[in-house]
Amino acid sequence: SESFANWTRKVGPSETADMEERVDYLKRKGENIYSFALGMPNFFTPEYIKNGAKAAIDSNKSFYTATSGIMELKREITHSLYEKNNVDYKTSEIVVTNGGKQAVFDALYSMCNQGEEVMIPSPYWVSYISQTKLMGFKPIVITTSEKNGFKVSVEDLKKAVTDKSKVLILNSPNNPTGAIYGYDELADIAKFCIENDLYVISDEVYSEYIYNNKKFISISSFEKMKDRTVVVNAFSKTYGMTGWRIGYSASSKQLASFMTILQSHSTSNVSSISQYAAVTAFDDSVDKSFKLSHLRSDFKKRRALADNILSEIKGFKYILPEGAFYFWIDISEYINKNLSGTVMKNATDFANIVLQNTNVALMPGDSFGDSSHIRLSFSISEEKIRNGLLILKNYLNKEM
Numbered sequence: 001s002e003s004f005a006n007w008t009r010k011v012g013p014s015e016t017a018d019m020e021e022r023v024d025y026l027k028r029k030g031e032n033i034y035s036f037a038l039g040m041p042n043f044f045t046p047e048y049i050k051n052g053a054k055a056a057i058d059s060n061k062s063f064y065t066a067t068s069g070i071m072e073l074k075r076e077i078t079h080s081l082y083e084k085n086n087v088d089y090k091t092s093e094i095v096v097t098n099g100g101k102q103a104v105f106d107a108l109y110s111m112c113n114q115g116e117e118v119m120i121p122s123p124y125w126v127s128y129i130s131q132t133k134l135m136g137f138k139p140i141v142i143t144t145s146e147k148n149g150f151k152v153s154v155e156d157l158k159k160a161v162t163d164k165s166k167v168l169i170l171n172s173p174n175n176p177t178g179a180i181y182g183y184d185e186l187a188d189i190a191k192f193c194i195e196n197d198l199y200v201i202s203d204e205v206y207s208e209y210i211y212n213n214k215k216f217i218s219i220s221s222f223e224k225m226k227d228r229t230v231v232v233n234a235f236s237k238t239y240g241m242t243g244w245r246i247g248y249s250a251s252s253k254q255l256a257s258f259m260t261i262l263q264s265h266s267t268s269n270v271s272s273i274s275q276y277a278a279v280t281a282f283d284d285s286v287d288k289s290f291k292l293s294h295l296r297s298d299f300k301k302r303r304a305l306a307d308n309i310l311s312e313i314k315g316f317k318y319i320l321p322e323g324a325f326y327f328w329i330d331i332s333e334y335i336n337k338n339l340s341g342t343v344m345k346n347a348t349d350f351a352n353i354v355l356q357n358t359n360v361a362l363m364p365g366d367s368f369g370d371s372s373h374i375r376l377s378f379s380i381s382e383e384k385i386r387n388g389l390l391i392l393k394n395y396l397n398k399e400m
């Protein structure tokens, strides 16, 4: 057989990206698919941001930029982090990246050595594990449960930490559970990280999607945590810009400079047009059709609608997500049961049979570290939520 790199035997394609392609294929074939599988909001990039991009094209912003991003954008990002996270960054501590995904990648690659451990609470966003393995580091999975609201505690961390542990990845609001860490929980985790000399990657890409009326808290805002934390955020989910590939990190100046070196030898700067568009994104006062506060209330309505129908489906157990836009549903009552002639071994079987019989697409939990759950995204229109979930309910309640 061919001798390619060792990682090629350990890491497959992103399962979420795979499902997205499958749904896309069925739609192109003309099937009427109700997709609750996708990890992206359904709205278009707002007009005022598109206008920012058009202006950038027309004024020939077509050249390479500084690897770490244009100064105007880094300045806007520092203002936003001051306002939202209550942390005072300098522009030299910001790196503009190709989505939040590259920020996580650059951070891990700049922090760890071969054999060192990355602590990852489960369920997790699938790329944390794959990136860690790609680079030859060791993922240490820490399983959380519904009884703790799917949040990792200091007790859990104490049991898992070793002298090889280097980084903890925190994702709040969480994909796939919607869990949000509160002040006391973060204070305890921050103290633990300082005592155990751990760095933190704080993935905050869902920080605008919060439904409990609480203010978002970043672990970077606790004493002595700013330089230990790499904050990761993106324009993707917040502004309907998943395809523009633009996100950023905020960290110590030293780590930012290493992440910039890495980026300078791999992708160079993020598309100049995306960067100029992102500069305009911060000022939603210019566009009456789009406001982050409206976004939050829209998604809160969708969450309530989905909850109404899901709560009537037999064998579905979940807690209401506080943030992000997913329900994380325990379907273990279906495991080993027969659904349309097939015995369900895991969530992947369940999602496959449901898709075949109802045209409702769900994301199996296997790739998030739990084969007895499914992730259901409510980032689609109320009409699609209502119609799709009623079909799902009729099918499952008849079968069970």
Ligand code: PLP
Pocket: 039, 098, 099, 100, 101, 102, 125, 171, 175, 203, 205, 234, 235, 236, 237, 242, 246, 247
């Ligand atoms: N982090 C989490 C938890 C996500 O769910 C995603 C996207 O699905 C990302 C990061 C990456 O976002 P981006 O599209 O900006 O790379």
